[in-house]
Amino acid sequence: MAGNIPRPTIERLPLYLRCLARLKSTGVDVVSSEELGRLLAITSVQIRKDLAYFGEFGRRGIGYDVDSLARQVTSILGADHLQRIALVGLGHLGQALANYEGFREHGFNIAVMFDADPSKVGLTVAGQRILPIDRMVDVVKHTGIELAVLAVPAHAAQRVTDVLVQGGVRAIWNFAPVRLNVPEHVEVRYENFIVGLLALSYYLKENRGS
Amino acid sequence: MAGNIPRPTIERLPLYLRCLARLKSTGVDVVSSEELGRLLAITSVQIRKDLAYFGEFGRRGIGYDVDSLARQVTSILGADHLQRIALVGLGHLGQALANYEGFREHGFNIAVMFDADPSKVGLTVAGQRILPIDRMVDVVKHTGIELAVLAVPAHAAQRVTDVLVQGGVRAIWNFAPVRLNVPEHVEVRYENFIVGLLALSYYLKENRGS
Numbered sequence: 001m002a003g004n005i006p007r008p009t010i011e012r013l014p015l016y017l018r019c020l021a022r023l024k025s026t027g028v029d030v031v032s033s034e035e036l037g038r039l040l041a042i043t044s045v046q047i048r049k050d051l052a053y054f055g056e057f058g059r060r061g062i063g064y065d066v067d068s069l070a071r072q073v074t075s076i077l078g079a080d081h082l083q084r085i086a087l088v089g090l091g092h093l094g095q096a097l098a099n100y101e102g103f104r105e106h107g108f109n110i111a112v113m114f115d116a117d118p119s120k121v122g123l124t125v126a127g128q129r130i131l132p133i134d135r136m137v138d139v140v141k142h143t144g145i146e147l148a149v150l151a152v153p154a155h156a157a158q159r160v161t162d163v164l165v166q167g168g169v170r171a172i173w174n175f176a177p178v179r180l181n182v183p184e185h186v187e188v189r190y191e192n193f194i195v196g197l198l199a200l201s202y203y204l205k206e207n208r209g210s
Numbered sequence: 211m212a213g214n215i216p217r218p219t220i221e222r223l224p225l226y227l228r229c230l231a232r233l234k235s236t237g238v239d240v241v242s243s244e245e246l247g248r249l250l251a252i253t254s255v256q257i258r259k260d261l262a263y264f265g266e267f268g269r270r271g272i273g274y275d276v277d278s279l280a281r282q283v284t285s286i287l288g289a290d291h292l293q294r295i296a297l298v299g300l301g302h303l304g305q306a307l308a309n310y311e312g313f314r315e316h317g318f319n320i321a322v323m324f325d326a327d328p329s330k331v332g333l334t335v336a337g338q339r340i341l342p343i344d345r346m347v348d349v350v351k352h353t354g355i356e357l358a359v360l361a362v363p364a365h366a367a368q369r370v371t372d373v374l375v376q377g378g379v380r381a382i383w384n385f386a387p388v389r390l391n392v393p394e395h396v397e398v399r400y401e402n403f404i405v406g407l408l409a410l411s412y413y414l415k416e417n418r419g420s
Binding site for chain 1: 215216217218219220221223224225227228250251252253255256259286287288289293295301302303305306307309310311312313315316318356357380381382383387395397399401402403404405406407408409410411412413414415416417
């Protein structure tokens with residue numbers, strides 16, 4: 001598997017997986033790239049191109065086996081086994097994420113939590129005790145956790161990132177509205193709530209007929 | 211502007227806007243669909259097809275004027291004027307959204323907030339008082355708010371949705387992990403945190419070389 005697969009191709013894989021799960025739940029066994037494309041409004045060429053990075057799926061003129069493709073995309077995404085996560089920042093967003101039920105379904109487990117606020121350290125959220133942030137390097141190193149969720153204020157994000165990277169974290173899901181400087185081997189995903197609102201705004205405007 | 215523009219085309223517009231804003235901030239004045247495609251890893255054909263739904267932008271052989279295209283996409287998205295939002299559910303996620311600073315930048319203003327919990331009603335979050343949920347129909351009708359954010363537990367989401375629709379809401383951004391039944395004129399956007407984690411999971415697996 002080559003390392004130079006375009007980022008948006010990767011970002012589309014979870015969408016394919018979600019679409020396949022829905023097809024499966026409605027009893028669909030086989031789907032063409034044209035039908036997948038119609039459901040996701042992506043060209044079938046793009047879909048075939050995306051999947052071709054990972055091997056040969058489907059049969060020309062027949063389509064993809066929904067169940068088999070779903071399992072293969074799950075495996076490509078590394079979501080076929082348990083993955084432990086470090087959560088940093090137990091403000092409102094952090095606590096919402098700690099209690100989010102969808103993670104466990106896909107094999108993600110928030111295994112450790114850190115906060116810089118002494119009044120939060122020692123409290124239990126979603127069954128886990130919040131640890132002080134000055135133990136972060138040691139705990140992350142010791143547990144071998146490589147995936148971290150950043151739910152800290154913007155001004156603290158870079159400092160926390162540096163410590164996480166020092167501890168061995170290689171993938172950061174950043175909710176703080178700030179770009180992070182990381183070594184090349186570390187992947188950052190920026191979560192930006194505005195994208196969702198903008199899409200909805202379009203529909204409102206459109207249906208208003210303006 | 212036709213009403214049958216594919217949903218993923220709409221979902222890509224905010225990504226185009228974000229990319230254009232970044233180009234602008236780095237001093238780029240003109241961009242080709244090939245370059246935009248490279249940055250977003252979308253085929254240039256897809257980009258031209260997406261934009262063609264809304265008119266003719268750019269010049270063949272030259273490209274798009276970054277500033278002009280950004281303004282036009284902003285206008286297409288209806289993000290060129292103030293939009294008031296109702297927020298329902300002031301648990302951790304709701305409070306995180308209420309305090310999210312990125313909304314105002316794009317003209318979104320959380321104008322009213324509701325919660326079903328009597329112990330929360332009357333409290334102030336991000337400068338707004340939380341109103342009781344039984345006033346929701348009246349307040350939404352009276353203010354003419356058409357856009358609502360749903361940060362309530364899954365079991366309450368459909369009931370709250372019915373009330374919002376009764377009050378005149380036509381676009382719902384749903385963070386509750388449940389499908390909603392709405393009349394055809396109401397648009398729902400489902401926010402699913404798992405997509406972000408799955409993409410990161412891929413990078414971890416990939417860089418591990420497994």
